[in-house]
Amino acid sequence: MSFGFAIRVQGNYALFTRPEMKVERVSYDVPTPSAARGIIEAVYWKPAIRWVIDRIHVLNPILFTNIRRNEVSDKVPFNTAKSLMQGNTNKDFYLDILTARQQRASMILKDVDYVFEAHFEMVPKEAGPTDTVEKHYNIALRRLRKGQHYTQPVLGTREFPAKVSLIENRDEIPKSVLEGEQDLGWMLYDMDYSDPENILPIFFKAKMIDGIIDLQNVLKAS
Secondary structure, three states, X not given: OOOEEEEXXXXXEEOXXXXXXXXXXXXXXXXXXXXXXXXXXXXXOOOOEEEEEEEEEEOOOOOEEEEEEEEEOOOOOHHHXXXXXXOOOOOOOOOOHHHHEEEEEEEEEEEEEEEEEEEEEEOOOOOOOOOOHHHHHHHHHHHHHHOOOOOXXXXXXXXXXXXXXXXXXXXXXXXXXXXXXXXXXXXXXXEEOOOOOOOEEEXXXXXXXXXXXXXXXXXXXX
């Protein structure tokens, strides 16, 4: 039995923000592996498993459009939240969006259609005696078939919801309209949380061939 999945993800707009853009939002040309993983985790996530993205299929042409969005420039202070959690009710806990609101330009993707080939691996230190590969595979399969999710899957930001569906037979993955080889440059792969005091980004050299980004050996090559 194969424990991998082919998951189709579609939406009107997407924004996979480039971290080097400090003010205005500019999307990568394609989803980052961590964004793809986040979409699948919205459908099914447990501490006992870890999702791994094997391939990203980009089915539609890569099209950009510009919009302006309202964002807030402030964050609720951590110390205030911590104080309230400890029982101190003398502090206000809110964010005034009228004074903190800023309008920013965003360069986003439109009319996106992807297929993520993915599998999960067990996390031994988190898995209990009842956690088996077959158990989690069948739960994920059932949720994908029924269109269930714990949180709304989004294409980069919560303003852009994603439609998620299962492709039962990988031979039925639609063919991309993109042809040839395209160098996408350095791209965020994921965040390294091995040291909670020093969380580091992991980048990789992304290459797309006939609309497919193969990620199976990306960490070895980077």
